[in-house]
Amino acid sequence: MQPCTLIRYLVLCWTLLVAWPAGAVTVAFINPGKSTEAYWVAATQAMQVAARSLDWQLEVQYAERDHLRVLELARSLVARPPAQRPDYVILSNDNATGAELLRLFDGSGIKCFMAFSRLSAAEEAQLGGPRQRYKDWIGSLEPLAEEAGYLTAKALIQQGRSARAQAADGKLHLLAIAGDRSTPSSVRRNEGLQRAVAEAKDVVLEQTIYAGWTRDKAAEQADWLYERYPAARLVWAGNDLMAFGAMQSLEKRGGTPGKSMWFSGINASADGMQAIQSGRLAALAGGHFIAGAWALVMLYDYHHGRDFADEGLQLEASMFVLFDPATARKFEARFGQRYDSIDFRRYSKVLNPKLARYSFGFAQLLR
Structure with missing residues (x-):
């Protein structure tokens, strides 16, 4: 029996032996x-x-x-x-x-x-x-997954305006790194992003790519996105891991998150809380x-x-x-x-x- 098959067989045997407490x-x-x-x-x-x-x-x-x-x-x-x-x-x-x-x-x-x-x-x-x-x-x-996409995109766009991150055409150019094409919550987050962009009027959504929720894939894809769209200064991500991957790619090129480009993410992770407090993330939604x-x-x-x-x-x-540094500190202190x-x-x-x-x-x- 192959090792993988043996492991699955043992897991199945264990599940068959599960005994719940009586009446639970x-x-x-x-x-x-x-x-x-x-x-x-x-x-x-x-x-x-x-x-x-x-x-x-x-x-x-x-x-x-x-x-x-x-x-x-x-x-x-x-x-x-x-x-x-x-x-x-x-x-x-x-x-x-x-x-x-x-x-x-x-x-x-x-x-x-x-x-x-x-x-x-x-x-x-x-x-x-x-x-x-x-x-x-x-x-x-x-x-309400659409809400998360909308809130983070809107906050990211506002940060881009405040930082005067517009390109020569006077518009903010944005890249989107989404999770996957089939999970309904992923689709709805993307819809929230699109609503925020449509409302903004001064934002160009250059491209949406799918990184499967992973940091490594996002870093890999960000490498060529930055080459293809040099005017883009904003990166919206469907979760925090993909935002961190895109940051990693930027830093490899000599850039600084929160200074040369601005990022948003979704999830109330410890790393996300630290990133919103340090300014590496411009926007973070979670809960x-x-x-x-x-x-x-x-x-x-x-x-x-x-x-x-x-x-x-x-x-x-x-x-x-929608976390800011103060609510992030409160979250960390509370939980x-x-x-x-x-x-x-x-x-x-x-x-x-x-x-x-x-x-x-x-x-x-x-x-």
């Missing part, structure tokens, strides 16, 4: 990101805090940015004996895996919830929404990592008879904060990279019967 409500999360990736680690940490607050059992499995591994993990959950399957599974439609995931879980007895990134409009037109074709798909919660934790609150209420359907089966919530201080029970309708509507913004957690 169990949730699995197929994390599409890497176990070393700041954003997805933060998402997991927040979910673990929420699960402890609600006295639920949470199992997290990382797909390591491998969309085929996402499907493999789903199959392993379904392959468990019924008594060892989780009650719920939280999924994200990264790389357009959502439709196939719903098909895999159909009839398994595991209720599915989409968080972070839901199905695209085209996918929903074909498959229907929650509780229609796939009865065990009960709902979704997605951060959406909390979406999985809020999803657990919704599932808790659903499980205890308070269906979220009265607010909608597919919710979008404003979760992004660092730990979220144990958040009492998620406060946001449950079951535990707070007077709560009429969910409040899922991140800004409230910084007050």
Whole structure:
């Protein structure tokens, strides 16, 4: 047996032996990101805090940015004996895996919830929404990704104006480094960027390229972008890692982020917080990592008879904060990279019967 095959076999055997505590409500999360990736680690940490607050059992499995591994993990959950399957599974439609995931879980007895990134409009037109074709798909919660793209682009453009970074034609020339073409949240961030550019009138969006959310790929692509568009002084990135990659390329050419070019990013990572405080990043939005934790609150209420359907089966919530140095310092002082201080029970309708509507913004957690 090949080593890779053996490892996957042993992982499958381990998952088949999972024994949940008797009577515990169990949730699995197929994390599409890497176990070393700041954003997805933060998402997991927040979910673990929420699960402890609600006295639920949470199992997290990382797909390591491998969309085929996402499907493999789903199959392993379904392959468990019924008594060892989780009650719920939280999924994200990264790389357009959502439709196939719903098909895999159909009839398994595991209720599915989409968080972070839901199905695209085209996918929903074909498959229907929650509780229609796939009865065990009960709902979704997605951060307003368009908002993140818009806020960071608008702040970046304003910084470019303040720095008088216009080219000889009197316009600001901007490069965009996006995540991927198929993840709905990536598409919507790009739409936010495009809205900000359309409003600005004095900005030229030279080109949008896709770096797969990675630092190395962004650095590689920035090398030739800078050669092709020498007038560009602004770089919008779909996450912080890609912004850092583009900065790396600039520094290799002798430039200085925040002085010779200006960058924006998305994510509330420790490196991002430091970069916004030092001026290396001109704009940073984040807080959406909390979406999985809020999803657990919704599932808790659903499980205890308070269906979220009265607010909608597919919710979008404003979760992004546009960080400046002051709010970045507040974030670091309040949380660092730990979220144990958040009492998620406060946001449950079951535990707070007077709560009429969910409040899922991140800004409230910084007050």
